[in-house]
Amino acid sequence: MTSARRLVSATSVVVLAVAGALIASPAVAAPPGGADPDTPWRMRHWPQTQPWQVDQAAALAGKTGPQPIDPQRYELPDTMTWDDYKPVPGTDWANPAVRGSERTFNGALVLVDYPNQPFVVTQPANSTIFGNPSGVQNLDRADVPRFYRDFLNQPGELNRGHTIHEYWMEDSDGRFGIELSAYGVYQMPAKSHEYGIEAQMQRGQGCPAGDTCNRNLRTDARAAWIAAVGETEAAKYDFVFFLSAGQDESATWQEFGPMKFTTKEDVTDEWGPPDTALPNWNATRYVEWTSWQASATIWPNATQGSSLQAESSGMSTYAHEFSHILGVGDNYNNPYGIPARRDYSGPWEMLSRGTFNGPGGPHSRWLVPGTAGSSMGAQHMLRNKMKLGIAGDDVLRLSRDGLAGSGVVVARVKARATGSAGINVTLEGGDRSAACNTATDPFCDGGGYDNYTLEVVDRMGFDSFTPDSGVLLAKTKNADAAPFIWTIDANPQDIDKVDFVLPDGTPQKMTIGDYRQLSDALFHAGTGSGSRFEYVDTANRLHFYVLDRARDRRGVLSYEVAVRSLDGAGPAVRGVRAAPATARRDHSGWARCLIPVRNTGKATDVFRVQAPGATLPRTVVALPAGRTSTVEVWLKDSRRAQVTFTSESSPAAGATATCSVRG
Known part of the structure; x- marks a missing residue:
């Protein structure tokens, strides 16, 4: 087995000082709590010229007067293009020959179509009601399995050299890889909408007369695969991706529903069902209605050992669903729910709306193949990396009580795209925040948190399509009881941006629950940045600081941060x-x-x-x-x-x- 590690240093969280000792952590965890000054880590000389002084000099070059040392320049996902992608220095994670140092998962990609729905990529360009396919068309049915296997996991022109394997290798710093083999195409015994219209999303509505809806696609797809290859062949694989011909509802309900038609009564016959006794609209997941055609497509989902996707599902959808297969749950809200609720972890997390990241943002996810939104999803946040076992040993593990005994801890944390982990602060005895009511307060986190995490995000690698670079602070729970990650928003005010414009010309603002409200959530160093550089949780007796930023000669971003207890300064004399x-x-x-x-x-x-x-x-x-x-x-x-x-x-x-x- 071949493996590769980063050319950048594996030491990504450097403890600059704890309880009077100057310490560098060579990719090992700090002890729980504050820190023992007698810990036998090698001493690190603190340079007389600090990195922030170099950064500041560069920022001031050619300018007069004081300048922000770390200005926030966030960008909404909607306006991003492929030019926003920035490679991670010293890595080659997309190389299929570079395997996971701990495990390369062996997956089966099983393709299925329907009597009424061939694979979109076998049809002429822009010929479907959704205006697809785009970029690839008129493929022979026999060539579709190989095409999608290569599109998802072989670097090429159409996928811009990015693969599922690359995502997991980057996200895990080389620990986990993905290998895919393709099977099919197998035709299902029922029409596509008989699987797409289901009890949960459509609430029993919209099934044409004579048809049987709410069918189990996973059951029928697996049966067809086993009939073709046998149980022995199927048992060779760690997991299965079932790929369905056509669109997915997650990527079409809004764009071909409320964004296309001002009211449900405006939905035209073209977008309605084959049964004229039914309305042209149908129920959907987050709001009352969408067009029947959009509602009739499958919604991606995962269960133990397998997941369902459609042709419009971008590569991030596969990474998201594979996270479920590995045992981590969803962490997102209903952006249109009543009462309103702020999104939980937003564009920063693969198991939240970071799945939607990619050029063009959330409203470009309907393309077939999926080359825009949801093609380059965010990394997992630190809490989920720890649960998945891919955070490594360089998590700086602190505790609320330990900090009261040791005093302030100062550390330098590198961007997570470069293999960094971050800081986890355990809240012994639980979350002490005052109770709040999620029914009346959209910004209520619900309480019950076990930890704080701190990490650094840079717009690099799969994080290239996150909105900003800076410090990401969050409260987390040990159990997957959503919200189990709650991003601390450095700018909690309404972002006040237009989401889309209705056909009648009425602009629709982003709801308070829209994940893009967290586009400006990161903390930045210094004053005048447009963000904040510190956060105090009085109830939980913690104070977090963002002190400075630096970028090394490779372009790797890091921040100097600090955390202290409000209940104890440690034994050291201060002066x-x-x-x-x-x-x-x-x-x-x-x-x-x-x-x-x-x-x-x-x-x-x-x-x-x-x-x-x-x-x-x-x-x-x-x-x-x-x-x-x-x-x-x-x-x-x-x-x-x-x-x-x-x-x-x-x-x-x-x-x-x-x-x-x-x-």
Whole structure:
């Protein structure tokens, strides 16, 4: 078996300081709780020139006045194109010869069609009622299994070189791979809508006279496969993907329902059923109605050992459903539900609406083959990687009680696309947040959480089609009781964007429950970014900080972050000293002081910076014990400012300096 590891460092969560020790974690987990300063990890020298100083200098090049050190520049999925894809440096995860270091799953792709529905890719271009196929057409029926096997799992022109194998290799940092063999095409004994119209989604409505709906496609498809190859051949596979000819309802109900017709009465006969006694609309999952044609298609789903997909299902749908096969549940809401409920983990998580990620966003998922939305889904968030066993050993495991004993922990976390894990903080004794009511408060998380997770997202690899790069903070549960991941939204206000325009010209805004409300949820370092750089959970006695960002010569993004308990600063003595500085005004009238500040305490600490009347690019900084750095202070309308530094661990430890303008 061949395997490959990243050329970038496997150490993705570097503990910069805990309880006074400077520590680098060589891909091993920190002990539970705070940390033992006697842990025999190798010492790491903290450079005198911090990465954020280099980043800041680059940001200020050619500009005057103070600039945000980490501005938020989120993009909605709807406007993304393939130009947004950015490869992960030093990897070759799509290479079929590179197998999972722990396991390569062996899957069967079993294709089925119907007496009334051949595979769309065997038909002329744009010939179906949905305007498909697009890009591939007029294939022979016998060639369809090989085509879809290669489209899903062999790098090629149509899939832009991206595969299911690549997704799992990147998501697991090379631990899990996927291999596919194709079978079929097998024709089902009933019409396509007899499988597509089912009790859960259509609530017993819309079955044409003489037909028997709510049939079990998985049962009939497996029976046809076993009849063709036998149980012995089928037993060779770890799982089965059943691929159905035609569209899937998840990708068509809105685009060919409420987006195409203003009311259900407007649905035309063309989009109605073959039974004229039935209305042209039908019930669907999230809202009252869609066109009958959209409702008659299957909804992707998974059960133990197998999943169902259709031709419009993008590669992310397969990754999503395979996650279910591996034992992780769904974590998303009804965006149109009453009462309204905010989405749980949004575009950042494969088992939430990150499945929809890809060029063109959620309203482009109806294409056949699936080359747009849902073709490049997000990675799993840290909670799910831990459950799947693909987070690795570099998760920094902390606890609420342990932090109270150890004091503040400072760490540098790399972007998850590069193999990073992140930080998990256990809430011993459970979530102490005040109760809230999901029936009256759309932003109520429901309570009952067991952990916080912190990770870094960069728009790179399969995360290229996430909306932003920054720090992702979430509350999580150990059990799959949705919501079991609740993204902490750094910008919880209504994003106030148009979702689509009705045929009568009426714009429809994104609902409060729309997953794209979380497009601007990431935390960013420094002031003036358009986001936030800290989060305090008073009830759970935790304070999180985003201190700085850096990008190395390979282009790998990392953030320096910190977390501390509000109930204990640890045993170390805290102290700080600062010196005055002067500056001259530039041609724009701004003057910049670089105030020297030194941590005179016995442990790494986070310091709060304040300077009334001045502008500060950052108001929290971390320093190891005995180290000195500089803090920028900008003046324009005054000649002098008093700058104070206060330990976040011990408010009694503080220092004052002045910034003065010369001339």
